[in-house]
Each structure stands twice: as structure tokens, then as C-alpha cells.
Amino acid sequence: MATRRKVIQRMFEGAVFLGGGGLIWGGAIKANSKSDYVLRPPGALKEKQFLKACIKCGQCVEACPYDTLKLAEPGDGIANGTPFFEPRDIPCYLCTDIPCTESCPSGALDLKKLTKEEEKPDILNTKIGLAVIHKESCLAYWGIRCEACYRACPLINKAITLDFEVNERTGKHAKLLPIVHSDVCTGCGVCEQACVAEKAAIFVLPLDKSTGEVGDHYIKSWEKDDENRINEDVKTGDDEKDVKSAIDYLNDDDLIED
Amino acid sequence: MKKYRFLILRRIIQLSILFLFLGGNYFGWEVLRGNYSSAIIVDSLHLSDPYAVLQILASGFITSSSVLMGALLIFLIYVLIGGRLFCSWICPMNIVTDLAFRLRKIFKIETEAKVSVSRNLRYYILALSLIVSATFGMAAFEIISPISMLHRAIIFGSGAGWSIVAIIFFVDLFILKAGWCGHICPLGGFYSLVGKQAVIKVKHDKEKCTNCMDCFDVCVEEPVLAIVGKESDFIRSGACTNCGRCIEVCNDNALKYSLKFDLKK
Numbered sequence: 368m369a370t371r372r373k374v375i376q377r378m379f380e381g382a383v384f385l386g387g388g389g390l391i392w393g394g395a396i397k398a399n400s401k402s403d404y405v406l407r408p409p410g411a412l413k414e415k416q417f418l419k420a421c422i423k424c425g426q427c428v429e430a431c432p433y434d435t436l437k438l439a440e441p442g443d444g445i446a447n448g449t450p451f452f453e454p455r456d457i458p459c460y461l462c463t464d465i466p467c468t469e470s471c472p473s474g475a476l477d478l479k480k481l482t483k484e485e486e487k488p489d490i491l492n493t494k495i496g497l498a499v500i501h502k503e504s505c506l507a508y509w510g511i512r513c514e515a516c517y518r519a520c521p522l523i524n525k526a527i528t529l530d531f532e533v534n535e536r537t538g539k540h541a542k543l544l545p546i547v548h549s550d551v552c553t554g555c556g557v558c559e560q561a562c563v564a565e566k567a568a569i570f571v572l573p574l575d576k577s578t579g580e581v582g583d584h585y586i587k588s589w590e591k592d593d594e595n596r597i598n599e600d601v602k603t604g605d606d607e608k609d610v611k612s613a614i615d616y617l618n619d620d621d622l623i624e625d
Numbered sequence: 626m627k628k629y630r631f632l633i634l635r636r637i638i639q640l641s642i643l644f645l646f647l648g649g650n651y652f653g654w655e656v657l658r659g660n661y662s663s664a665i666i667v668d669s670l671h672l673s674d675p676y677a678v679l680q681i682l683a684s685g686f687i688t689s690s691s692v693l694m695g696a697l698l699i700f701l702i703y704v705l706i707g708g709r710l711f712c713s714w715i716c717p718m719n720i721v722t723d724l725a726f727r728l729r730k731i732f733k734i735e736t737e738a739k740v741s742v743s744r745n746l747r748y749y750i751l752a753l754s755l756i757v758s759a760t761f762g763m764a765a766f767e768i769i770s771p772i773s774m775l776h777r778a779i780i781f782g783s784g785a786g787w788s789i790v791a792i793i794f795f796v797d798l799f800i801l802k803a804g805w806c807g808h809i810c811p812l813g814g815f816y817s818l819v820g821k822q823a824v825i826k827v828k829h830d831k832e833k834c835t836n837c838m839d840c841f842d843v844c845v846e847e848p849v850l851a852i853v854g855k856e857s858d859f860i861r862s863g864a865c866t867n868c869g870r871c872i873e874v875c876n877d878n879a880l881k882y883s884l885k886f887d888l889k890k
Contacts, residue, residue, distance in 0.1 A: 392757045474686075
């Protein structure tokens with residue numbers, strides 16, 4: 368028969384093991400997957416869901432014919448054993464038969480993500496990320512003719528188009544400026560690999576790192592569908608008072624008194 | 626040769642599985658693809674590790690039906706038939722830890738444990754892994770599993786995997802006898818718990834036993850042999866990996882593979 372002291376000691380040990388062990392373990396997991404600038408294979412769920420779902424079997428990596436996909440190792444800062452790719456090394460070539468997504472057994476890569484309405488899954492629906500241009504290191508923006516990314520883009524003239532602009536410096540040349548269209552860009556990264564700059568001036572970032580969000584309270588009055596939203600209830604922020612005061616602030620006496 | 630018949634067979638099976646995985650990655654063979662957490666046979670039959678799936682479910686994701694069915698299939702096979710035989714017949718870490726176990730014997734690296742660790746630790750780690758999975762939203766053991774890392778080291782040439790495997794090898798060799806497989810690994814703990822009433826068990830015959838202790842010498846789960854020399858019965862503990870080492874070293878035929886159909890504790 369265990370004494371009370373023994374029982375209490377045991378419970379204490381158990382609590383220390385569960386609490387301490389859990390924190391260390393959880394901390395290790397978090398540290399191991401700290402990078403959220405990671406590009407996943409086509410059809411991947413949102414990063415948080417993806418990390419839950421991926422069973423780390425590597426079948427997508429095996430299926431990839433271009434050796435684009437790699438499995439993360441400890442030290443990569445990407446959850447150990449999960450697939451990712453670095454387009455500057457090898458980009459995604461957007462295989463039309465989508466072998467990586469198709470091979471995923473767990474649902475972490477989901478063909479539904481590549482399917483719009485009832486069409487068949489189409490690799491061009493993938494949103495791995497979005498290409499972003501750093502103008503200051505882009506030769507085209509210097510006024511030098513380059514077009515490397517534009518020509519390499521598998522969706523030439525759709526995902527990347529060229530804007531013409533007068534080169535004020537020379538007064539007689541045109542600048543051919545690459546522009547990325549986020550509604551078309553798949554984030555495949557072929558442009559990033561093609562960029563001639565020493566460190567790519569066009570590069571793919573995960574969507575949540577490369578896109579903004581205007582918020583529901585801005586409406587495009589010139590678009591019929593959007594204009595209709597004016598009758599809908601607008602989602603209020605966390606702090607209702609803030610919204611109210613923002614609407615009323617011009618009528619507020621405080622402003623006049625100040 | 627007779628003394629190593631099961632050992633050789635086990636190694637052949639373990640290495641064949643690795644070989645098929647390797648061929649799947651490098652030559653596109655379709656016999657077996659994936660890893661020990663989730664694999665597919667001949668591009669049609671899914672097999673999944675029920676413990677990995679349990680962690681994924683705990684983290685809050687309902688995994689695909691093919692993975693769920695694959696996990697159920699494997700679960701039933703081990704629960705009803707095989708017991709904990711994954712550990713000694715399939716798992717590649719077993720080759721590493723068996724080597725450490727063997728070298729301990731050969732070089733007489735102290736037989737008594739330097740640190741005293743309960744063999745029940747793995748069950749606490751098992752419970753903790755599910756709590757951590759749920760709290761941190763990620764399959765907790767899968768992300769640090771040396772089994773998966775060894776697989777990746779061999780199949781994908783991941784360098785970091787080897788260092789983890791090396792650490793476990795040296796812990797097993799110098800610090801704790803059967804440390805990984807016998808004390809820590811929660812996957813082993815999982816199969817110990819669920820495989821207790823499986824049909825395939827080692828059976829002991831007290832009448833033939835001469836108390837030579839050869840079986841204790843080779844067993845990585847020594848406590849499971851508690852009845853040897855005392856009573857004739859099955860080795861009932863779920864911790865027994867059905868590796869068959871005790872059977873092959875026994876000169877008295879006092880141990881043999883057998884089928885158990887009762888459900889005694």
C-alpha cells in the first residue's frame with residue numbers, strides 16, 4: 368500500500384513529466400517548423416492545416432519527375448519530413464497530370480484545391496504562391512532590356528505582362544517592365560529561376576506573405592456585384608465601439624473642441 | 626545457422642522492404658512506395674501506421690478515407706494476428722538497435738543499466754504525444770520519429786537523419802540497454818498495448834526448460850520472459866516483439882511459436 372507521501376510524490380512527478388515534457392516537445396516542434404516562408408507542392412492545404420494533415424510519406428517527392436520537391440530535414444526550419452521546394456534551384460514545371468497532388472494519400476495535397484466548380488482538376492488553378500518583383504534590382508526597371516522572367520513564364524502574357532514606359536533618362540527608348548498578375552500567377556517559380564540577377568529580383572512568396580486584404584467595408588461601386596454588397600451586413604471588427612466612433616468621428620464634439 | 630534462422634529471415638524481410646522503398650524512389654517501381662507511416666502497394670492498396678493516424682486525428686485533421694482504411698487494416702492485423710511484430714520484423718530501427726544490443730554483449734559493456742529508466746516510460750510518452758499533437762496542432766511523434774528519419778536517410782539520402790540514428794545507437798550502446806526499442810519508442814508502446822491478445826505468441830514448455838538462461842541473454846524485452854522455467858504458458862506480455870530470438874537460441878526446444886486463442890490476462 369503506497370503511503371500518502373508516495374502518492375503525492377508520484378502525482379507530482381507525473382505532472383512534471385507531462386508539463387515539462389510537453390512543453391519541451393511542443394517547443395521542439397515549433398522550433399522545427401518555425402519558417403512560414405515555405406512553398407508547398409500544388410494543391411496543398413493552408414499551411415496550418417497542411418502541417419496537421421501531412422503524414423510525411425514522401426510519395427509526392429517520389430512522384431515529382433523534375434526532382435523539384437524535397438523533404439525537409441532537421442535544421443531547415445521547415446517541419447521535418449514535409450515536402451517543399453525552392454524555385455531558384457528547381458521550380459515547379461506545372462505537370463498537366465499533377466503527379467504530386469495525385470499521389471498524396473492523406474489529403475494534405477488535395478485535387479479539390481485545383482478544381483473549380485465541376486471541371487477536372489487543372490494545374491493552372493494552383494496557387495503555390497505569388498511572384499513578387501523587387502524593382503530596384505530588376506534590370507528591366509533600370510531600363511535595360513531583359514524579359515527573362517516574361518519569356519520563361521509558362522503563362523506568358525497572362526501571369527506576367529510587359530508594360531511599356533518611356534525611358535526618361537535616354538529620352539528615346541522604352542522600358543519593358545514585367546508586371547505580375549496575381550489572379551493568373553500559379554507561383555511555380557520558373558520566373559525566379561530564370562531571373563538573371565545574382566539574387567533573383569522576381570521571387571515567389573507564399574500567398575499570405577505576398578497578398579494584402581482590403582477589408583469588407585471598401586466597395587468597388589463600379590462593379591455591379593460588388594456594389595450589391597452595400598446592402599449586406601458588414602462584418603464588424605473586434606471592437607464595435609471603434610467602428611461606431613470611426614463612422615461618427617466627424618460629428619463628434621471632441622474634434623471641434625480640440 | 627539454426628541458431629539464427631529467424632534473425633536471418635527478419636533481416637531479409639526488413640532489408641527487402643527498404644530495397645522496395647528504394648526502388649520506388651529511384652527506379653519508379655510500383656511494388657511499394659511511401660514510408661512506414663503511409664505506403665501504397667502496387668499502386669492500389671494503402672497501408673498506414675495507425676499510431677501516426679491517431680496523432681493526426683488528435684491534431685484535429687480528419688485524414689482521407691484511404692489512409693483511415695489503411696490504418697484500420699494494419700491495426701487489425703497486429704491486434705488480431707501479429708502482436709508487436711512490426712518492431713522486430715519490419716521496423717528498420719530494429720537493425721540499428723539490435724546491433725547496439727549485440728555489441729554490448731560482445732564488448733561486455735556493463736550489463737546493468739547505468740541509468741534506471743522504467744520500461745513503462747514509452748506508455749507515458751505515447752500519452753504525451755497525443756496531448757502534444759492536440760495542443761500544438763501537429764503529429765508530435767511523426768515530426769521527430771527516428772524511424773521516419775532513418776527511412777529518409779536511406780531512401781532520400783537525408784544527412785540529418787543519420788545523426789539522429791547515430792545518437793540512438795550510442796545511447797543504446799553505452800547508456801541504456803535496449804534504450805530506444807525497450808523504453809522510449811511510443812510506436813513500440815502502442816503496439817505493446819494493442820497487440821497483447823494477438824494470436825501469434827511464443828509458447829514456453831517448462832518441462833523441457835533447463836534454466837540455462839540463454840533466452841534471457843538475447844531478449845530485448847527481458848521482463849516478458851518472467852514465466853520461463855516457472856510455468857508452461859504463452860509469453861503473454863504485449864511487449865514481446867515475436868522476434869523469435871529466444872526460440873532459436875533455446876537448445877532444449879522449450880520455446881516455440883504458437884497460436885493463442887484464449888483471452889486470459
